[in-house]
Amino acid sequence: MPASFDSAIVIIQHVDAHFAEGLIDWLDHQTALRVKKAEVGDRPVKGTALVACTDDHLTLQPGGILTYVREPADYPYRPSIDVFFKSLARSGRQSGTAILLTGMGRDGAEGLSLLRKKGWYTIAQDQASSVVYGMPKAAVELNAAVAVWNPEEIARHLLNPVLR
Structure with missing residues (x-):
């Protein structure tokens, strides 16, 4: 993706939290986009790829703010893409x-x-x-x-x- 890519990107990858840092560094060197760890309070922004980086689930909360949640605790995949996609569906984003x-x-x-x-x-x-x-x-x-x-x-x- 070129630096001029006109959309926000959020990446949910089933990797151990310890491996996420290396993934982020590798991705950041593979693209002209800025790639960084998704942190509580971040908002997806154009030209940046945010990567889920804990063993909790990344979700999009009202107002477009990202946060991590433990529930559902019984999901075998952490972080879960389903949890993130479902939060997008509830976010009101059209x-x-x-x-x-x-x-x-x-x-x-x-x-x-x-x-x-x-x-x-x-x-x-x-x-x-x-x-x-x-x-x-x-x-x-x-x-x-x-x-x-x-x-x-x-x-x-x-x-x-x-x-x-």
Whole structure:
């Protein structure tokens, strides 16, 4: 993504909190965007990628403020993409783009479906390019994705929304 990318990015990755710092540093060197740890009180802003960095769930609260929550404590994936997507759906934000990439399990599928029903543009990674097709497959099975693409196609459409 170029530095001129005109949207905010929030990344929820199933990684140990100790590994998140290295991921953030690596991502920051891979893109012209600013990549930083998502902290309590942050707001998603254009040109910055915020990365969830604790074993709690990142959520978007009223007023567009990010925070971490322990509940639901029984979710096997921490942080959970479903918890984040569901918080987006409750936030009152009318539209946006939500993307679910490769991963094991079903995390993110229900939340992506909820966002699609709310009018969001939802994308799942395709099977051919997925290392593990569990999460995107679950989203496709729920008809949660408007589009199913490989990462190059996803990037091309993010940079040129007219292609949708």
